[in-house]
Amino acid sequence: MHPEVHYHAGFQIYVDGVKQDFNDSRYFHYQLCGRTDETDLSPAEEQIEKAHLHEGASEIVHVHRDGATWGDLFKNLKFEYDQSKPIVGYSESGVIHDILNSQILDKQSVVILIGNQHNVRELLNKRVSLEQIEEVATASESCGTN
Ligand SMILES: [Zn+2]
Numbered sequence: 001m002h003p004e005v006h007y008h009a010g011f012q013i014y015v016d017g018v019k020q021d022f023n024d025s026r027y028f029h030y031q032l033c034g035r036t037d038e039t040d041l042s043p044a045e046e047q048i049e050k051a052h053l054h055e056g057a058s059e060i061v062h063v064h065r066d067g068a069t070w071g072d073l074f075k076n077l078k079f080e081y082d083q084s085k086p087i088v089g090y091s092e093s094g095v096i097h098d099i100l101n102s103q104i105l106d107k108q109s110v111v112i113l114i115g116n117q118h119n120v121r122e123l124l125n126k127r128v129s130l131e132q133i134e135e136v137a138t139a140s141e142s143c144g145t146n
């Protein structure tokens with residue numbers, strides 16, 4: 001049994017100024033999630049439960065395990081990038097240098113820049129809004145587990 005963990009955060013990833021698009025079925029988690037009643041999840045399923053996307057909101061991550069990091073989301077999206085490029089996360093509260101090892105926080109809105117760091121302020125202005133995050137949170141509360 002896992003304690004019920006279910007919260008949401010916004011994210012956008014840019015590589016050299018180009019926004020990465022995760023609005024595709026291969027990135028979405030279609031199974032019931034928040035499967036707190038099950039004890040027989042495989043390690044792979046446990047990993048997916050940490051951080052994943054659901055259809056209809058490709059910039060909102062659903063977190064179902066304490067301690068899930070942005071690196072867990074990258075792993076679960078199978079998102080790979082040129083590791084010789086700098087990677088910097090930005091949140092409401094400023095720069096997050098070790099973004100992939102940083103925990104995803106409830107209602108956080110993060111912009112992750114890989115490679116060139118031009119127009120940072122402009123990109124931050126376009127980040128996922130709290131309203132968008134809350135909308136997804138409210139929608140998934142009604143089913144309790146989504
Ligand atoms: Zn989920």
Ligand SMILES: [Zn+2]
Binds near residue numbers: 062136137
């Ligand atoms: Zn959710």
